[in-house]
Structures are given as structure tokens and as C-alpha cells.
Amino acid sequence: MAHLAVLTGAWLVLATQSALAAQKEAPLSMRCAEFAGAVLPPELIALPTAGAQIESASMVGATAPGNQQGGEYCRITGRVKALKPTTPDIRFDLNLPRHWNGRALQVGGGGYNGVVVSGTGVMPFSPDRAPLAQGYATFGDDSGHVGDSSLAVFGLVDEAVTNFGYAHLKKTHDAALALIARAYGRPPQRMYFAGGSTGGREGYTVMQRFPDDYDGVIANSPALNFSGVRLIGVKVGQAEYATPGGFIPPLLLERVYQRTLAVCDRLDGAADGIVSDVAACRAHETEIVDSLRCAGSALSRDECLTDAQLATLMVLRDGLSLPYRLAWDVSGYHGYNVFQGTHLNGSLGLGHQAQRLAVPKFFANGYLFAQGDGYLRYFVARDADFDSLRFDPQHPGKYRAQLVALSQTIGAMNPDLARYMARGGKLITLQGLADEVISPNQTIAYREALVDRYGVDEVDRFMRLYMVPGFQHGSGAFVPSVDLLGALDRWVTRGASPETLIATDIAAATNGRSRPLCRYPLFPRYVGKGNVNLASSFVCAEP
Known part of the structure; x- marks a missing residue:
């Protein structure tokens, strides 16, 4: 079979009978290496790109080191080329199982992405057998920039922001679809998407923006209102680090959690360490808060919370209300179940040290604040030295238009499905x-x-x-x-x-x-x- 120098749009429709016969005669193990070096022209991808380049293609044996999928597959790596030379490419992985079930699964990322989602592993919070081992063709990407999931520096680049918000999903989908059709002689019968957190937001994004491309979506813990969750993170950071006495030591956060369990654990009929009846627990919130408050209490200050510390928790509980509208008429961010069994003393909770770092970190200063701080610096103000503690989300001034524009690009709050x-x-x-x-x-x-x-x-x-x-x-x-x-x-x-x-x-x-x-x-x-x-x-x- 000839080397696949260029893949054309013909592979987005059903192949001819002779082409199908050729695919059946040549096993995937023989065809796989032919993809290396192939070029996908821009017209194969619905959104504007400079085309795609396949960088490697090789069979991974069923007994190869690190292959826990229980079967042989073709691993293809490539990149969708950006329009501007200053914009990072979208790197992607595609895995084609030798025994294909006729379905494809696109896998979402996490945080600010930045790392290629390989698509080879077990889905989070799912049984041990990976989709690839079940016969799914799987693929994922890095959303169009390089770095760990905490880095927001790419927010300085317009095309990279658009890719992160939604465009990488379509660009990678179209490139993968062309390759799958070429490898198997036909497109997938079903196309699914699965992801959590940022990947959950991406799941809602593909339904809203590209509804014709997907038959089913799994979107867990979705970061839907992306600007909203970043702004409330800034408000929490301000309560902890810009308000005298607002920081809550980890031991007191643990006390809050244990107190909610003491009051609410049994409301569902079982003492199992789980608050299941959240609505019934919410009815006890005043009682819980009063029992934690230092005022009028004989407890020492390392056993109770001051008004300033409780006010920090109330920022999370009450959520964020804005006097202006983000995209799709969004006016804030809904609050958390702070006093209904949410543990805020973990690695993704509130800050673990009383001093704010110059560049906040997840564990030291809290996940929400660290992520919100990066969002303001690079996406909103586009100034690495911007001080998020001095920013007012309710009155953003000259940054309001940028906040609204970002909520349109990244927010995934459009209810039109x-x-x-x-x-x-x-x-x-x-x-x-x-x-x-x-x-x-x-x-x-x-x-x-x-x-x-x-x-x-x-x-x-x-x-x-x-x-x-x-x-x-x-x-x-x-x-x-x-x-x-x-x-x-x-x-x-x-x-x-x-x-x-x-x-x-x-x-x-x-x-x-x-x-x-x-x-x-x-x-x-x-x-x-x-x-x-x-x-x-x-x-x-x-x-």
C-alpha cells in the first residue's frame, strides 16, 4: 500500500468496496507504520488550522512493557498546527485497537490542561478495564499548550485561549476521525466524549458547540461556569489573605468537618461517615455554625472560629453574586456545601499556611485561590505582576469586557442543547x-x-x-x-x-x-x- 503522504477528505465518507477490501486484506499491524509522517490538510478540519502532522505511528504489542490494555493497538501521535507561529500546536494521541468495536471515545483533560491525554488508561472512577481494552478507538490532546495543569501563562496568547476554551476539541476530533476512517475503512458508528472537571466542562462544550459530532457524553464534576469559579476563588483568597484574621488553620478546618459529621451523618439513617441527606443537614446549619463560633464560648481559639474565619467560610457557602452579566446571562457562581460534609482540609481545599506566596500554590494557599489568581494574571489582566488581592470581581472596571468575553469562550453555560x-x-x-x-x-x-x-x-x-x-x-x-x-x-x-x-x-x-x-x-x-x-x-x- 502506498505511503500516506496526504490524507484527503474522501476518507470522511464511506470507502469504496475495493478500498474496504484492501483494508481487510492488510492487517492493522501492517498499516499502522504507514501513518508516520502523514499530513492532514486544513480542509479536513472544520475550524481554521494549518493542517495536522503525524509524528509517530507504531504498534504496541499485547505483551509490551506498560501495555495493560490486554490487546495490541496502533499508537499514533501528532499535532494540529496553529495558524500563528507564536501559538503552540495542539498535540494529540490516538489509539487504534486491533480488535475494534466500531466506536470512538474522546477523553477530556483537567485543570488548565497542558499535558497530552493519552487515552490508554482506565477512566477515572470506573472499573479496571480501560476503554481501549474494550475495543474503543481512543484519543485526547493537550488543549493547545504545554505545561502542568496549574499553569495559566498561555492565557496571554489569544489563539491558545480559544483552543483551550473549545477549539481544540473540534480540531482534534476532526483529525482523529479522518485517521480512524483511514485505518479501518469506515468512520466510527458511535462517537463518545468523557471527562471530569475541565474535562467535564469540555463535555458540555461539545454538546453546546458541536452537537452533530457526538452520540453520548460523560461529563463529571464539570467546571461549567469557568469565570465564575475562578472569581470566587479570588474572593476566597481575599478573605483568607487580605482580611485580618481571615485565615483558617487546617486544624480548625478539620473541626468544621467533624462537627458537620457529628450533626448530619445519621440523618440518612446510617452512621457511615457520609452526609447523604444534604437538604436535612442544611436545616441544621445555624446550629452547626453557632457551635463553632468563638463568641460566648469557653473554647480556646484553637478550638473555635472567630467571626473573620467564619466569614471566610461564608464566602464559599454564599457563592458569588455579580451586578453585571457574563455570557448567557450568568450573574455569579453558586455556593458550596461548606457545612454539609465538605472537607476543606485536603490538598484541594483552602490554604495550609497563613502567608500568601507571591505566586499562590495549591497546597500552601488553596486550590481555588491559586487557580483564580493565575486566571486574573494571565487571562484577564494579562500581567504577570497583577495583584489579585486588590481586584474587585463585583466591580472589575476596565477588565469587565475581558471577563465577559472569556466567559463566552470558556464558560460552557449555554443552555441551548x-x-x-x-x-x-x-x-x-x-x-x-x-x-x-x-x-x-x-x-x-x-x-x-x-x-x-x-x-x-x-x-x-x-x-x-x-x-x-x-x-x-x-x-x-x-x-x-x-x-x-x-x-x-x-x-x-x-x-x-x-x-x-x-x-x-x-x-x-x-x-x-x-x-x-x-x-x-x-x-x-x-x-x-x-x-x-x-x-x-x-x-x-x-x-
Whole structure:
């Protein structure tokens, strides 16, 4: 077979009978190396690019070191070329299994991305068998810049910001689709997307912007209102580091968490270290706060919280309200379940040291503040020396237009999913009720906006939302493992809509126990008898 110097648009449609026959005669192991050095012209990619270049292509043997997928596959690496020489390319990986199931899965990134998503591993919070091992062609990218997920410096480059916001998803999708069609002689029968956090935002982005490209999406803990979550991070940092006495030592954050458990753990009928009935717990919030307050208390200051420290927590609880509108009429960011079982003393919680670093770091100064600070420096002010502690999100002045523009590019808050729904696209979102990074109430609010727009019956035809008690942003008192990809595929291909799912806890301390994952707004309530570590001892109840 001739070397694939250039792939043309003909490979985006079904191949001729002779071409199909040629594909069947030549095994993937022979065709794989031919992709190395291939060029994809710009017309194969719907958004403006300078085309794509394949850098390497080689078979990975079933017994090759590091291959835990249980099968042979062709690994292709490449880059989608940027329009401007000062803009980084979009680096991507594509994995083509020898035994293909006819489906493709695009995998999202995390944080500010910057690292190529290989697509070879097990999906987060899913059973051990990776999609590639199940026969999926998988692919992912770095969103168009290089660096770890905490770096926001690329915000200085317009084309890189657009790529990060949405364009990398389409550009990588189109390049991968052309290569998959060329490798197998036909395009995928089903195209799925899966991701969490930033990858969750990306999942909502592809439904909103590219609804014709995907049959199903898994979008967990989605960073939907990206500008909003970054601005509330700045407000929290200001409460901790620009307000006298606002910093809360880790021991006091632990006390807050333990107090919420003491009051709310048993409200679901089981003493299991999980606050499941968040609504009932919220009714006890005043009691919890009063018991933590130093005023009128005989407790020493290392056992109670001052008014300034409680005010810091209230910034998180109350969320952010803006006197102006971001894109899609967004006017703020919803608050967190601070007093309903959210642990703020972990690696993604609030700050662990009382002094603010010149460039805030996740553990030292808190994840939300560090990420928000970087967003203001590089995306909004575009000034590496900008002081986020002196910025007023409610009155951004000359930066307001940039904030609004960024919320349009990155925000993923457009409630218009009519095209995706009409095509029969499906969505599964799993979100922790104790998430300390992405407010669970923001995720709920987006679903409620869909219900207001389309009605609950229409939303239920295409969406499943599972709010998970005790689950934080990748950790928590309960960390669910559940086969969401299998549930999505059965829904798309067989019409078997998922209802209650059973999740196994993979948290180190409680590994192996199970709980039902209840469709929102239901939550798991203990029936009063039976093994508390078994899902069968719980029912999905109304709050």
C-alpha cells in the first residue's frame, strides 16, 4: 500500500468496496507504520488550522512493557498546527485497537490542561478495564499548550485561549476521525466524549458547540461556569489573605468537618461517615455554625472560629453574586456545601499556611485561590505582576469586557442543547455533593436551567445527573467506581436508559463498600436493617 503522504477528505465518507477490501486484506499491524509522517490538510478540519502532522505511528504489542490494555493497538501521535507561529500546536494521541468495536471515545483533560491525554488508561472512577481494552478507538490532546495543569501563562496568547476554551476539541476530533476512517475503512458508528472537571466542562462544550459530532457524553464534576469559579476563588483568597484574621488553620478546618459529621451523618439513617441527606443537614446549619463560633464560648481559639474565619467560610457557602452579566446571562457562581460534609482540609481545599506566596500554590494557599489568581494574571489582566488581592470581581472596571468575553469562550453555560437533544444525544453527569473545587450547586443549577427551558420530561430523555454523597473532587468519604461508559453505550445503542446505578467505594479507608447512585434529586437512605456496607441496604429517597 502506498505511503500516506496526504490524507484527503474522501476518507470522511464511506470507502469504496475495493478500498474496504484492501483494508481487510492488510492487517492493522501492517498499516499502522504507514501513518508516520502523514499530513492532514486544513480542509479536513472544520475550524481554521494549518493542517495536522503525524509524528509517530507504531504498534504496541499485547505483551509490551506498560501495555495493560490486554490487546495490541496502533499508537499514533501528532499535532494540529496553529495558524500563528507564536501559538503552540495542539498535540494529540490516538489509539487504534486491533480488535475494534466500531466506536470512538474522546477523553477530556483537567485543570488548565497542558499535558497530552493519552487515552490508554482506565477512566477515572470506573472499573479496571480501560476503554481501549474494550475495543474503543481512543484519543485526547493537550488543549493547545504545554505545561502542568496549574499553569495559566498561555492565557496571554489569544489563539491558545480559544483552543483551550473549545477549539481544540473540534480540531482534534476532526483529525482523529479522518485517521480512524483511514485505518479501518469506515468512520466510527458511535462517537463518545468523557471527562471530569475541565474535562467535564469540555463535555458540555461539545454538546453546546458541536452537537452533530457526538452520540453520548460523560461529563463529571464539570467546571461549567469557568469565570465564575475562578472569581470566587479570588474572593476566597481575599478573605483568607487580605482580611485580618481571615485565615483558617487546617486544624480548625478539620473541626468544621467533624462537627458537620457529628450533626448530619445519621440523618440518612446510617452512621457511615457520609452526609447523604444534604437538604436535612442544611436545616441544621445555624446550629452547626453557632457551635463553632468563638463568641460566648469557653473554647480556646484553637478550638473555635472567630467571626473573620467564619466569614471566610461564608464566602464559599454564599457563592458569588455579580451586578453585571457574563455570557448567557450568568450573574455569579453558586455556593458550596461548606457545612454539609465538605472537607476543606485536603490538598484541594483552602490554604495550609497563613502567608500568601507571591505566586499562590495549591497546597500552601488553596486550590481555588491559586487557580483564580493565575486566571486574573494571565487571562484577564494579562500581567504577570497583577495583584489579585486588590481586584474587585463585583466591580472589575476596565477588565469587565475581558471577563465577559472569556466567559463566552470558556464558560460552557449555554443552555441551548436543542440540536444535541433532537439528534438523540445522551448525557451522564456524576457530581460529588461534597466537591470542594466545583460547586455541586452550580451543576444542579445548570440542570434546573435546562428543565426551565425544555421541561423535566425532555431533560430526562437525554440526561442523567447523579449527585454522590461524600464524594469530593477525586477524593472524599466515598469515592465511587461505576461503569458509566457501559451505561452510556447501552443507552445510546439499545435505548436502555440508566436509572439507579450501583457504585463501589474505592476510598482507601472504606474500599469495597457499595452504595446506590441515585438520580437527582434522590439520595441513598438506609432502610434501618441490613449490612450498612451494602447498597442493597439503601433506597433512593426524596430529600
